Amino acid sequence: MFNNIVGIDPGTTGAIALYNTKRNLYKILRVEFNRNKKQISIKPEIIKSIFDYEPAIIIIEQVHSHPQQGVVSTFTFGNAYGQILGSLSAYAYLYKLNGIKIDIKSVHPLKWKKELGLNSDKHTSVDYVKDYNINYQLLPVENKRLKLTHDRADAICLVEYYKKRHRAELIKLRG
Numbered sequence: 001m002f003n004n005i006v007g008i009d010p011g012t013t014g015a016i017a018l019y020n021t022k023r024n025l026y027k028i029l030r031v032e033f034n035r036n037k038k039q040i041s042i043k044p045e046i047i048k049s050i051f052d053y054e055p056a057i058i059i060i061e062q063v064h065s066h067p068q069q070g071v072v073s074t075f076t077f078g079n080a081y082g083q084i085l086g087s088l089s090a091y092a093y094l095y096k097l098n099g100i101k102i103d104i105k106s107v108h109p110l111k112w113k114k115e116l117g118l119n120s121d122k123h124t125s126v127d128y129v130k131d132y133n134i135n136y137q138l139l140p141v142e143n144k145r146l147k148l149t150h151d152r153a154d155a156i157c158l159v160e161y162y163k164k165r166h167r168a169e170l171i172k173l174r175g
Contacts, residue, residue: 002054002100005170007158008088009061009151010081012040017136017155018053021170026136026159027053028152033080040080047087051095055102057169058088059158062106105162109154112161125153134160 007017014031029049033040050058063081085104092102110120118124126148129136134156138148163170 002056002102004053004055005159005162006050006053006055006058007060007155007162008050008058008084009154009158010063010084011077011151012080013151014080014084015149015152015155016046016050017152017159018050018055019156019159024135026134026156028136028138028155031080031084040076040083042080042083042087044087047084047091050088051091051102057162058092058102058104059162060085060088060104060106061112061154061158062108107158107161112158115161115164116157118157122150122154125157126150128160129153129156132160 003021005019005021007019008031009015010031012031012033016029016031018027018029019025020027029046032043032046034043060081063077085106088104092104095102113119113124116128118128129148136148136156138152
């Protein structure tokens with residue numbers, strides 16, 4: 001039975017929080033893309049690693065442009081978000097064909113931040129993770145140690161938001 005939760009802070013520098021409901025532990029991955037001069041594409045092994053973790057629920061931050069972003073960066077950001085969401089949906093459909101339901105939910109940043117008592121400052125999520133002593137492992141990539149950045153903390157906070165809002169469902173997932 002799939003019973004884990006995944007939080008995704010999308011974008012070209014985003015992060016993925018894989019939450020094990022039985023062990024109360026997060027594993028954090030970077031969102032990685034193949035890049036060339038004309039386009040970016042999400043690495044398929046990143047999407048596969050999400051589903052290898054057997055998620056019952058995937059929460060992805062609903063993104064939007066900001067007035068201070070340029071046209072190219074806004075398009076690149078939206079493209080990355082669309083690729084992640086499209087890849088997740090395709091994988092979830094394949095699992096559905098085999099009788100396994102995986103919910104994919106989007107949540108606006110203002111909504112989850114308000115629920116957790118955070119403001120719009122992007123670094124408040126790092127403070128939240130540290131203040132609540134949330135148990136996480138930053139998985140090294142290519143022998144590099146990762147730091148807890150706001151992207152990685154946001155991914156954790158997306159799951160924390162879900163846990164806070166859906167306690168009854170979380171109890172069912174823990175079995």
